[in-house]
Ligand SMILES: Nc1ncnc2c1ncn2[C@@H]1O[C@H](COP(=O)(O)OP(=O)(O)O)[C@@H](O)[C@H]1O
């Protein structure tokens with residue numbers, strides 16, 4: 036379950052040297068607690084005669100590396116938008132200010148571009164008043180961006196502003212960038228901590244059981260599926276086709292299909308299918324039940340589509356539009372069968388991620404922000420706040436970015452999807 040070459044041990048800038056101001060108001064602190072990686076007896080079996088792998092548990096430490104009353108901190112949001120980004124920003128600012136008494140907080144604009152001070156971008160000065168009600172809105176107060184920046188430029192800004200802890204909120208790309216930054220900082224012998232907060236609407240980051248904003252996005256996605264079902268039932272041979280986000284991992288499509296169990300075909304990137312098998316199964320479903328709902332993740336069936344070969348600023352291949360492709364193929368096929376049908380294609384696209392977080396995600400974001408602040412003050416660096424086995428944990432960035440989390444076709448999740456949709460094996 037763990038690549039042998041990678042350690043679960045998080046880097047520390049140095050020995051602790053200042054008492055935590057939280058000693059005045061709370062009595063419990065994290066001392067030696069660790070979070071197990073194995074979560075079942077079977078996963079534990081190989082470790083009967085040696086200690087099983089574990090992460091340092093997240094939480095406040097009695098002693099800190101930094102004297103919070105004397106330092107500046109910085110925060111940025113990078114990559115695609117996700118519900119809850121503003122909640123995380125707010126949580127970090129409130130925690131730095133009220134729990135630790137940090138006097139200066141910079142909000143870097145448009146991700147790493149702002150940190151590299153590109154295009155004359157100046158950071159915002161963040162205070163509790165500035166972030167007071169941002170959690171009620173979608174998007175990110177700071178803005179976001181894709182595209183690489185020079186490590187040297189970013190470190191220069193951190194040095195110039197005397198930032199001692201940087202919080203980077205973002206996905207796999209952001210976390211790789213954060214790790215590269217943290218390592219270069221260590222190589223230069225600087226005392227600056229870099230703490231990642233994992234953001235992924237696709238829920239595809241390892242050691243994060245459920246990423247923030249994911250539940251909100253699934254909730255929004257189910258509205259599109261509900262509409263697709265209504266449209267499908269409202270027409271003779273009605274087909275509701277919905278394309279949802281999910282470049283490499285189909286978790287949104289899978290979970291939305293389970294939440295709205297009117298879906299008859301759930302198509303994800305991890306489970307390739309033959310077009311003829313899908314079209315044949317769709318025809319059978321229409322003949323038997325008169326309507327069908329198809330949920331497809333944007334990254335599904337890419338091997339069936341022509342590729343432009345173009346890449347975005349992050350280096351991601353630009354995907355072919357699988358929704359339009361399926362609409363065309365379904366029409367052609369059903370016309371050939373002489374079946375009466377009507378396809379309604381819904382592409383909610385950015386609608387599912389531009390909204391404010393729901394209550395469960397907001398609560399989760401608050402905790403993530405607080406744990407990130409505890410980690411930074413204690414001098415932890417080159418890590419992210421993971422959520423594993425029901426606990427917040429410190430996860431080295433090298434481990435978090437080693438692989439992408441995907442749906443395994445044999446997993447209990449995918450087996451439940453197959454059960455709920457009744458779709459046949461189309462491989
Ligand atoms: N190894 C790296 N070193 C420096 N920056 C990186 C590295 N990998 C990715 N980045 C930068 O991280 C930013 C965010 O990555 P991206 O993949 O766009 O979004 P996300 O963080 O949501 O995955 C981009 O600006 C990207 O160029």
Ligand SMILES: O=P(O)(O)OC[C@H]1O[C@](O)(COP(=O)(O)O)[C@@H](O)[C@@H]1O
Pocket residue numbers: 114115116117206207234235236237238239280281282333347
């Ligand atoms: O159009 P953009 O901003 O590049 O974002 C779209 C992409 O971002 C994603 O939502 C993934 O972003 P995450 O980093 O939040 O997981 C993909 O599903 C989608 O292809």
Ligand SMILES: [Mg+2]
Pocket residue numbers: 114206207208209349
């Ligand atoms: Mg990415």
